[in-house]
Amino acid sequence: MIPADDPRSIAAAVACLADGGIVALPTETVYGLGADATNGEAVARIFEAKGRPRFNPLIAHVSDLDMARRLAVFDPLALRLADRFWPGPLTLVLPALDGSPVHVLASAGLPTIALRMPRGVMGSIAAALGAPIAAPSANRSGRVSPTTASHVEASLGSAVDLVLDGGPASVGLESTIIKPLDGRLHLLRAGGLDPAEIEAATGLAVIRTPPGPAVEAPGQLVSHYAPSGSVRLEARHVDPGEALVTFAGRRIEGDEAAAEIHDLSPAGNLREAAARLFAVLAELDRPDIARIAVVAIPREGLGEAINDRLTRAAAPRGL
Structure with a gap:
């Protein structure tokens, strides 16, 4: 475990990710277990470390909108949301761009990709890496999400190559996931951004529909976030x-x-x-x-x- 606010820590994390490693990184929501989203073997290590089902897609974290637009198709509504709420606890599920470098394992083979621009060190590391960072929560799949570096170590131990300690997560819940489609806003996961704020910013209702049998976004499994009791x-x-x-x-x-x-x-x-x-x-x-x-x-x-x-x-x- 090393401090996240030390430039040497950022350099170490970038080097580890570039070499195919997996790194636990603080964000404002929860701690994420990150890998280079364009490296299939590295992404596979995330699933192995977490014991995560392969059909459960990952969020690709970007450093800026330019990086995001190299990965997905942004319509005017998606651009409005990104302009208003990024960086922050909002994930957008968008059509993947043809030729997107994000590995198919990270998107679980779906025609869409989940994108977020986080606050803090993860964005800086993605910028230095020059690639998006695939990162679910840094815990065993289905268990309690980590809001401190010590939670990560208790859950994953030596399965992680490096843990950056940025203190307690300020939001403490995973991101809100929205799928903008045909001018409508579909809530795929409630999270750290209140849907009322999205409605106020866009003038559009956030539509809550029961999930279908297929998983479209992280956090849609029925049993999740569970302690042992x-x-x-x-x-x-x-x-x-x-x-x-x-x-x-x-x-x-x-x-x-x-x-x-x-x-x-x-x-x-x-x-x-x-x-x-x-x-x-x-x-x-x-x-x-x-x-x-x-x-x-x-x-x-x-x-x-x-x-x-x-x-x-x-x-x-x-x-």
């Missing part, structure tokens, strides 16, 4: 031995007997709750915590993304 949602009581995740100081029946209690935001702030969610789930991802009860979380704003992650964490495993 079972998760029970909208809890109104705590069973003996359960850990409790609460919000806004809420007390529920039996909480005095909880194994431990974590409040996502004592002040009832959904942005704080989003930033803390994966850190709390990581803290509870222990052999001695077999069951986790979670109180109802408001669904407006970033609460939509928080509830999406909790629903997937609570889903039957192996789906």
Whole structure:
């Protein structure tokens, strides 16, 4: 683990990626497990390290819009979104350009490609590498996403060639994924950018449609983001031995007997709750915590993304 703000660290990461290595990199959303998106063998190492299904596509992270436009077709609506929200926690799913250098494994063979311009060091590294960085969250597939470098090391250990430590992720949830198509905005994954902000910026409604049988974007698997213990949602009581995740100081029946209690935001702030969610789930991802009860979380704003992650964490495993 080396500090992300040291120029020598950036040089080391670029050299590692150029040599086909995989590097854990901080972003404002969560830590990503990065590889040169144009190198098929390097991308394959991501899937191997995570135990990730090959049909689950990866996001290609770019340094600037010029790099992005060498990879995908941008219509006027996509350009508006990129101009307003990049760099930031927004991923766009766009038609792949003919001859795009991104390896087919990163896009899972789809005719589209998921693109994001992150804040911080990953963009600088992509610029120095001269190539997009394919990077899912830096954790074992289906488990809790990492918001600190120590989470990465605990989950992946020696499977990663290099870990850059940029401190806790400020957003704490993966990016919001939007597919602009025929002048409409389709939400493929709720995330760290509130869809209401997108609607305000574009004057268009963000359309929420149930996902089809095929995976179009990361984060659409039914069971995902899960700690080792079972998760029970909208809890109104705590069973003996359960850990409790609460919000806004809420007390529920039996909480005095909880194994431990974590409040996502004592002040009832959904942005704080989003930033803390994966850190709390990581803290509870222990052999001695077999069951986790979670109180109802408001669904407006970033609460939509928080509830999406909790629903997937609570889903039957192996789906």
